[in-house]
Amino acid sequence: GQQVMQIPQYQHVQEGEDFTTYCNSSTTLSNIQWYKQRPGGHPVFLIQLVKSGEVKKQKRLTFQFGEAKKNSSLHITATQTTDVGTYFCAAWEGAGGTSYGKLTFGQGTILTVHP
Amino acid sequence: EAQVTQNPRYLITVTGKKLTVTCSQNMNHEYMSWYRQDPGLGLRQIYYSMNVEVTDKGDVPEGYKVSRKEKRNFPLILESPSPNQTSLYFCASSLVHLGEQYFGPGTRLTVT
Numbered sequence: 001g002q003q004v005m006q007i008p009q010y011q012h013v014q015e016g017e018d019f020t021t022y023c024n025s026s027t028t029l030s031n032i033q034w035y036k037q038r039p040g041g042h043p044v045f046l047i048q049l050v051k052s053g054e055v056k057k058q059k060r061l062t063f064q065f066g067e068a069k070k071n072s073s074l075h076i077t078a079t080q081t082t083d084v085g086t087y088f089c090a091a092w093e094g095a096g097g098t099s100y101g102k103l104t105f106g107q108g109t110i111l112t113v114h115p
Numbered sequence: 116e117a118q119v120t121q122n123p124r125y126l127i128t129v130t131g132k133k134l135t136v137t138c139s140q141n142m143n144h145e146y147m148s149w150y151r152q153d154p155g156l157g158l159r160q161i162y163y164s165m166n167v168e169v170t171d172k173g174d175v176p177e178g179y180k181v182s183r184k185e186k187r188n189f190p191l192i193l194e195s196p197s198p199n200q201t202s203l204y205f206c207a208s209s210l211v212h213l214g215e216q217y218f219g220p221g222t223r224l225t226v227t
Contacts, residue, residue, distance in 0.1 A: 009155065033215065042205060043158065045215035088157060092213055101165050101212050102173055103148065107157040 002027050004091050006106030014114050019076040021109035023089035030092055032072045034063060037108075038085045046074075079113045086110045117142045119219035121206050127225045128196055136191045136222050138206030144217070146209045147189040148173065149181065151202040152221075158205065164189055165212050196226040 006023045013019050023032065031050045035043040047056055049065035049072060056063045062075045076083055086108045093102040119140045128134055140147065148163035150173075160173030164183040178200055180192040189208075193200060203223050207216040 006157070031213065035216070042218040042221050043207075043216070044218070048215065090158075090216075101146075101163055101171055103160055103163070103216070104174070105150075105158040105160075107155065 002029070002091060002093060002104055004029075004089060004104050004106045006089055006109060008109055009107060010110050010112070012112045012114065013079050015081060016078050019079050019083070019111055021074050021087050021089075021111075023072045023091075023106050025070050025091065028069050029072075030069075032065060033090045033092075034072075034074055035088045035090060035105075036085050037088065041085075043088060076111075079111070081113050081115055084111060084113050117217075119206055119208055119217050121204075121219040121222050123222060124220060125223050127227065129227055130197055131195050134193050134196060134224075136193075136204060136206075136224070138189045138191065138219060139187050140189075140208040140217070141187065142208065142210070142217065143186065144208035144210050145186070146212045146214065147183065148207050148216070149179070149189070149191045150205045150207065151175065151200075152205060153202050161191070161204075196224075198226050200224065201226050 004025050033048045034046040037043045047063050052069050053067045054065040060077045064073045088108045089106040122137045145166050149161040150158040152158050159175045161179050162181040164170045170181050205221050206219040209216050
């Protein structure tokens with residue numbers, strides 16, 4: 001099945017610094033989703049990217065999907081303490097795959113923001 | 116309120132004692148799935164269901180069973196729990212396959 005590698009595993013930043021997490025796959029992804037999990041909470045959907053080269057923004061968050069649809073990134077500008085949590089990417093198994101319907105998550109990036 | 120509920124939220128049990136974690140959604144979603152979350156491993160899918168009476172294995176199905184007899188419910192069954200199944204479990208649903216996942220609050224299971 002497909003695998004999605006996410007780096008870094010941890011990121012510590014000072015409030016106001018930028019943050020980026022990356023997801024990579026050896027296979028072409030049909031789409032990619034991003035989730036945020038606050039400490040002690042459950043994952044919450046942020047966004048879905050479908051098109052090659054797609055870029056979407058949500059306030060200070062910028063999401064990109066690579067031209068080859070094998071990688072994606074989430075960038076946060078000027079982090080705030082409210083950004084603390086774990087960020088996950090997730091990719092659906094494509095229609096040609098043997099496990100159509102399966103959703104694979106990256107390992108997640110734990111973001112700590114120091115005030 | 117649209118939501119996914121799981122019960123129990125916390126459970127401590129002993130090896131070999133069968134248990135069921137319930138999951139229910141009130142959003143008429145077709146797709147439901149179970150995940151386990153372990154430090155450093157992210158979320159790993161256990162089983163998923165594209166619709167009623169249709170279930171498929173995820174990445175880590177060993178030791179688990181599921182059923183989807185009704186659209187709203189998707190229980191996770193551990194016939195003979197073992198300590199390596201100690202984990203945080205999440206149920207999730209989406210309107211359709213490929214959609215955004217709505218997660219339940221999680222069930223923290225400890226098997227001694």
